[in-house]
Amino acid sequence: MADRSLKGTGLGAKSFEDEAGIEFAARQEISYDCPQKHHFTLVFAQEADIPALWECPRCGAESLRSDGERPEAKEEKPVRTHWDMLRERRSIAELEDLLAERLDLLRSGEVGPPQFARPSRSKKSA
Template structure:
């Protein structure tokens, strides 16, 4: 069994195919510059859509293309707060009524944490 093993070959380490007759895709170098001043080039296909930004390999910040290609301006949605979402479901008048009702229940000791409840006075009839 030991005679059948491949000697000197690592698994996935190298290909035994040669590169004769293979035509590589046309390539181009695309330059980028990050805010830290690092300049770097990325090799891409000539058919590829060139992105306006690329992550800098040295510092990780976004580098802008040196070819003058500007990134697309995306319209920003306004931030929706919890209050905005609440107002989509209820009016201010409804919220005021609910608040008043809940405060009355809390003050009456019917809801809320046990340590806030006041002991109820018992009236005994004699």
């Protein structure tokens, strides 16, 4: 019983399972070259889609596959801003009318903080 004890091993640190009879998945090694002259190799499954770019583990730069396979250029849409989306819904004339309405409400004190309201101009009788 003493020769079967597992003294000195951490929990979950090591597997004592035998690798006999286990068939591993087919693998392939792919090399990448970094613009900073770093070279590294990664292991992928044989049927995996291999990325053309990978982040360099040493410097973080985008590395290209050593076999020279370039990534496909993706068609990028231009970024739509809030202004672009607003202009799809309203014309400049409509926006100017809305702005004038909101400024009138703000100046009259009906909306917004009280410090933006214009003081009423009442004439004092003497």
